[in-house]
Amino acid sequence: MSKQSPLHFHRMKxxxxxxxLGTGTPTCAGCGGLETLHTIYDILxxxxxxxxxxxxxTLLSVYPFTPFRGGWLYTSMASAPxxxxxxxxxxxxxxxxxxxxxxxxxxxxxxxxxxxAYGMGMSATSGAMDRNLDFIYLxxxxxxxxxxxxQYSPATPHAARTSTSRGSHGxxxxxxxxxxxxxxxxxxxxxxxxxxxxxxxxxxxxKIKGMSGPRMLISLAPCPTGWDYDPQLSVEIGRLAVQxxxxxxxxxxxxxxxxxKVPKRRKPxxxxxxxxxxxRHLFEPQRDAAGIAEIQSRIDAYWERAKVx
Amino acid sequence: xxxxxxxGNSAAAWGARLAGVDYIPAFPITPQTxxxxxxxxxxxxxxxxxxxxxxxxxxxxxxxxxxxxSSGVRAFTATSSQGLLxxxxxxxxxxxxRTPFVMVNVSRGLASPITLESDHNDIMAARDxxxxxxxxxxxxxxxxxxxxxxxxxxxxxxxxxxxxxLDGFYLSFTREPVDLAEASEASAFVGEYDPENLQFKGNSxxxxxMAVLGGGPYSYFRYEAHLAVQRALSVYDEIIDExxxxxxxxxxxxxxxxxxxxxxxFVMLGSFSTKARDAVDSxxxxxxxxxLLRPRVFRPFPQQQIxxxxxGRRAVAVIDQNISMGMxxxxxxxxxxxxxxxxxxxxxxxxxxxxxxxxxxxxxxFAMADELRQADERGEAPAARLLYTEHxxxxxxxxxxxxxxxxxxxxxx
Numbered sequence: 001m002s003k004q005s006p007l008h009f010h011r012m013k014x015x016x017x018x019x020x021l022g023t024g025t026p027t028c029a030g031c032g033g034l035e036t037l038h039t040i041y042d043i044l045x046x047x048x049x050x051x052x053x054x055x056x057x058t059l060l061s062v063y064p065f066t067p068f069r070g071g072w073l074y075t076s077m078a079s080a081p082x083x084x085x086x087x088x089x090x091x092x093x094x095x096x097x098x099x100x101x102x103x104x105x106x107x108x109x110x111x112x113x114x115x116x117a118y119g120m121g122m123s124a125t126s127g128a129m130d131r132n133l134d135f136i137y138l139x140x141x142x143x144x145x146x147x148x149x150x151q152y153s154p155a156t157p158h159a160a161r162t163s164t165s166r167g168s169h170g171x172x173x174x175x176x177x178x179x180x181x182x183x184x185x186x187x188x189x190x191x192x193x194x195x196x197x198x199x200x201x202x203x204x205x206x207k208i209k210g211m212s213g214p215r216m217l218i219s220l221a222p223c224p225t226g227w228d229y230d231p232q233l234s235v236e237i238g239r240l241a242v243q244x245x246x247x248x249x250x251x252x253x254x255x256x257x258x259x260x261k262v263p264k265r266r267k268p269x270x271x272x273x274x275x276x277x278x279x280r281h282l283f284e285p286q287r288d289a290a291g292i293a294e295i296q297s298r299i300d301a302y303w304e305r306a307k308v309x
Numbered sequence: 310x311x312x313x314x315x316x317g318n319s320a321a322a323w324g325a326r327l328a329g330v331d332y333i334p335a336f337p338i339t340p341q342t343x344x345x346x347x348x349x350x351x352x353x354x355x356x357x358x359x360x361x362x363x364x365x366x367x368x369x370x371x372x373x374x375x376x377x378x379s380s381g382v383r384a385f386t387a388t389s390s391q392g393l394l395x396x397x398x399x400x401x402x403x404x405x406x407r408t409p410f411v412m413v414n415v416s417r418g419l420a421s422p423i424t425l426e427s428d429h430n431d432i433m434a435a436r437d438x439x440x441x442x443x444x445x446x447x448x449x450x451x452x453x454x455x456x457x458x459x460x461x462x463x464x465x466x467x468x469x470x471x472x473x474x475l476d477g478f479y480l481s482f483t484r485e486p487v488d489l490a491e492a493s494e495a496s497a498f499v500g501e502y503d504p505e506n507l508q509f510k511g512n513s514x515x516x517x518x519m520a521v522l523g524g525g526p527y528s529y530f531r532y533e534a535h536l537a538v539q540r541a542l543s544v545y546d547e548i549i550d551e552x553x554x555x556x557x558x559x560x561x562x563x564x565x566x567x568x569x570x571x572x573x574x575f576v577m578l579g580s581f582s583t584k585a586r587d588a589v590d591s592x593x594x595x596x597x598x599x600x601l602l603r604p605r606v607f608r609p610f611p612q613q614q615i616x617x618x619x620x621g622r623r624a625v626a627v628i629d630q631n632i633s634m635g636m637x638x639x640x641x642x643x644x645x646x647x648x649x650x651x652x653x654x655x656x657x658x659x660x661x662x663x664x665x666x667x668x669x670x671x672x673x674x675f676a677m678a679d680e681l682r683q684a685d686e687r688g689e690a691p692a693a694r695l696l697y698t699e700h701x702x703x704x705x706x707x708x709x710x711x712x713x714x715x716x717x718x719x720x721x722x
Contacts, residue, residue: 047511051376061519063526071509072516073379075372076398082369086334086376086384087509089360093331093382100381104510124372127365 009202016042022067030231032222033140035195053080055113081128114155129185142223150226188213191251196238228277317480318343324455327495331382334373340477367396375403383502384410390417404439409462426666427477441471448485571600588674622655624681630663662696
């Protein structure tokens, strides 16, 4: 498809000043997933069709309203990448047969939560990458089945309290490394992003806008209702996720992983944890020093292996 | 027109080729694979201008067929049995998108126990989805049925996807002579795909398959789909007249065989009905007034035509190659629904047979006819029967004896 000339995002004032996505959506106040979507949509523009899997964002388009100026297709929880395959293939067939002008072509963007991306939809996502599908995948990762009340998912971090892990130690498992799983498919591009770091996000969108093939984005999506914090803290929690090293911002292409925003001195992880009700049991009624230390040591080990920061 | 000796699977592939399909999302499953292999070979050799993509599951395959048809191309796909069930969420979903395309199902019994051979429980599971269903009994019907299914599905009054059903092994791997229309004749009949309002493109915002809030809008869209499927009844008759004019073959919604003065009637779907045809001929030769009805179109269900065709008959044996656990034959229930409370309705008897490719012998058809006559004399329908012979039971007992002996031996060690 025709790619527009690259934009350049160096400073915050380079960011679009108005949002393309309509207002009045039913997402929760402070939704980190919606913030990411705003930035992506502002940069990709309205010549897009968003192909959705069951999750919070399914409620963006409720008949007869939609915040999108372009296309929208809801599929199922497991098969959004397959929906994208059908749309992309159809558009390519129509372009080839000159039944669609290049000017009418659109970018196909899958948008799913972590429930679909890390679990039920993984086979369809793997298949789309096998087939080198020309599409963008945005996973808004709020680390649990959020739309159903934040039950734990394969994206839930260790020790987080969810509505199905209410015990004194929270979720016993560990967050699945979706970045590594996706990168192992060797798609054109994989990146982690977060709305609280808009320049890093914008640069990555700018980059993939000029590329073809599978372009995969995982956005950590701070979630006031699921993570139990005041909505006004969403940006701060997002920044702390990066500054503490919980959420490494990185990208993969051509067999290489690069960290795109390395915290110079990582803050202690408890600064991130203590703002969220889902980790309150680590601090109250008494401090679980061993639990916090384990989380910290896993973060330190990650950065030790990464040999940056 | 050319005449070729084709398997049912090849006939299905020819139907798709002649319908000028643009896009084929695929996934292999026995006994359907030959369909996608034929299509892939034609595309590879440049004989067919289409794109075939193998998805990683039927769930994805049906999603892609629906989303491609929603994006402006004519789509075709094919599956069978477990594959149809694996994709069932999307069967219902894409039907609700009101997106016309054709899927061939090669009927095969469902697990458990797992089997490769044919019966209709797979296709019956799609009964309430919103897909149209055309059931075939010959290879010719398959090739023609695919063309007819596109016309029906894409008709402005209908606009839902369609399944063309054929029986695994009995039809999928059986060769019969098939008259194939010239490509130009076929495309004159099927026409260009008109996506109507379904197309994603720049500068033309479109939302498909959105959520609704509340039962009011939900019911509206569900009723609309139901009414659209029902409208396919009258549309089918128009299409079938045109098909006959162009190709000289007629496919009434219900195939009637020797029904003129028939008193005792067999009802069956699909290729096993050819066994009933033979039985009708034998019974007629022996002085019975026997006949056969075979619904070609199962969804929409042709209730009115069934009432007309069965009024005044003495007794009807509905032979189901499916079983609804705890209820019995699905087709029997549907015929009972169609006939209940109508005047001069015949007695209705239920037989389950042909599960997992099990044969239905001529003797069994004669026994059913005999039972119909006795029921008629008594004025009371017989109890439902599960067809199974003494011989089959003896053979089954032998298998059980082996299994028990094996188990005993394992326990000894």
